[in-house]
Amino acid sequence: MSSSSSSSSQPKTLRIGIIGFGPFAQFLAKTMMKQGHFIRVTSRSDYSELCTNLGILFFRDMGAFLESDNEVIMISTSILSLSRVVESIPFNCLKRPTLFVDVLSVKEHPKDVLLRIMPEECDLLCTHPMFGPESGKDGWTDLTFMYDMVRIRDQPLCSSFLHIFSSEGCKMLEMTCEEHDRLAAQSQFLTHTIGRILSEMEVEPTPIDTKGFQKLVQVKESAVKDSFDLFSGLFIHNRFARQQMKNLEVALEKTKEKLQERSKELQDPIISKF
Numbered sequence: 001m002s003s004s005s006s007s008s009s010q011p012k013t014l015r016i017g018i019i020g021f022g023p024f025a026q027f028l029a030k031t032m033m034k035q036g037h038f039i040r041v042t043s044r045s046d047y048s049e050l051c052t053n054l055g056i057l058f059f060r061d062m063g064a065f066l067e068s069d070n071e072v073i074m075i076s077t078s079i080l081s082l083s084r085v086v087e088s089i090p091f092n093c094l095k096r097p098t099l100f101v102d103v104l105s106v107k108e109h110p111k112d113v114l115l116r117i118m119p120e121e122c123d124l125l126c127t128h129p130m131f132g133p134e135s136g137k138d139g140w141t142d143l144t145f146m147y148d149m150v151r152i153r154d155q156p157l158c159s160s161f162l163h164i165f166s167s168e169g170c171k172m173l174e175m176t177c178e179e180h181d182r183l184a185a186q187s188q189f190l191t192h193t194i195g196r197i198l199s200e201m202e203v204e205p206t207p208i209d210t211k212g213f214q215k216l217v218q219v220k221e222s223a224v225k226d227s228f229d230l231f232s233g234l235f236i237h238n239r240f241a242r243q244q245m246k247n248l249e250v251a252l253e254k255t256k257e258k259l260q261e262r263s264k265e266l267q268d269p270i271i272s273k274f
């Protein structure tokens with residue numbers, strides 16, 4: 001079972017089970033399969049046809065999925081449905097102590113849920129690939145992969161999983177789930193919020209777009225390509241997101257005040273001469 005001494009540099013082929021098979025999991029699974037790993041899937045929606053086309057086993061029944069003896073189980077549900085799904089896992093069907101890996105876009109929430117519900121003998125790796133089907137469509141080189149080894153006893157197995165991303169050229173960044181959420185609120189959540197605001201404003205390309213405006217339109221377009229459930233999850237389950245929303249409101253008010261002050265100054269007959 002374990003890698004032999006003569007092949008320690010040889011990447012290990014993993015049996016990876018995936019819970020939740022939306023576009024993000026499908027995107028990750030394609031590269032895993034390209035690397036030769038064996039994938040099994042279970043999901044609330046019926047992906048049996050898609051899985052047949054991809055040559056992947058699809059299990060409608062979570063118990064049968066667990067009995068299919070995966071070394072790693074990757075959780076890729078929506079943020080909002082995580083607790084419900086994890087609470088419904090019949091852990092007694094597991095054949096072995098398994099490495100559970102989550103790939104959700106918030107990190108403290110899955111860490112808390114999984115530590116609370118998962119059996120003690122299972123290891124837990126919390127991760128966030130900071131890219132997806134859009135940003136990673138031309139390969140993963142130089143894209144960031146964040147991870148927190150929350151409870152790891154089988155180090156070789158964990159390294160084999162991380163190797164999937166490092167071998168594609170990802171920038172591997174180890175940090176705590178808390179630090180991730182603090183930074184992601186300032187970056188990913190803010191980007192999605194600005195994109196959603198631009199969408200509410202019905203911002204569209206014009207014949208005289210500047211480069212800066214073209215980038216804004218891109219921010220809007222990529223935000224609305226992701227589901228509103230993802231956006232809601234980034235807000236509801238990242239405790240730092242609320243403060244970012246307040247910062248945005250305060251910054252808008254301050255910017256308006258600065259413009260009003262400037263307009264007042266310019267109405268002064270002496271200043272307006274220049």
Ligand SMILES: O=C(O)C(=O)C[C@]1(C(=O)O)C=C[C@@H](O)C=C1
Binds near residue numbers: 130131135226
């Ligand atoms: O590239 C994409 O398709 C994405 O939307 C990726 C994106 C994002 O940019 O917000 C969305 C979800 C993942 O958590 C990581 C990144």
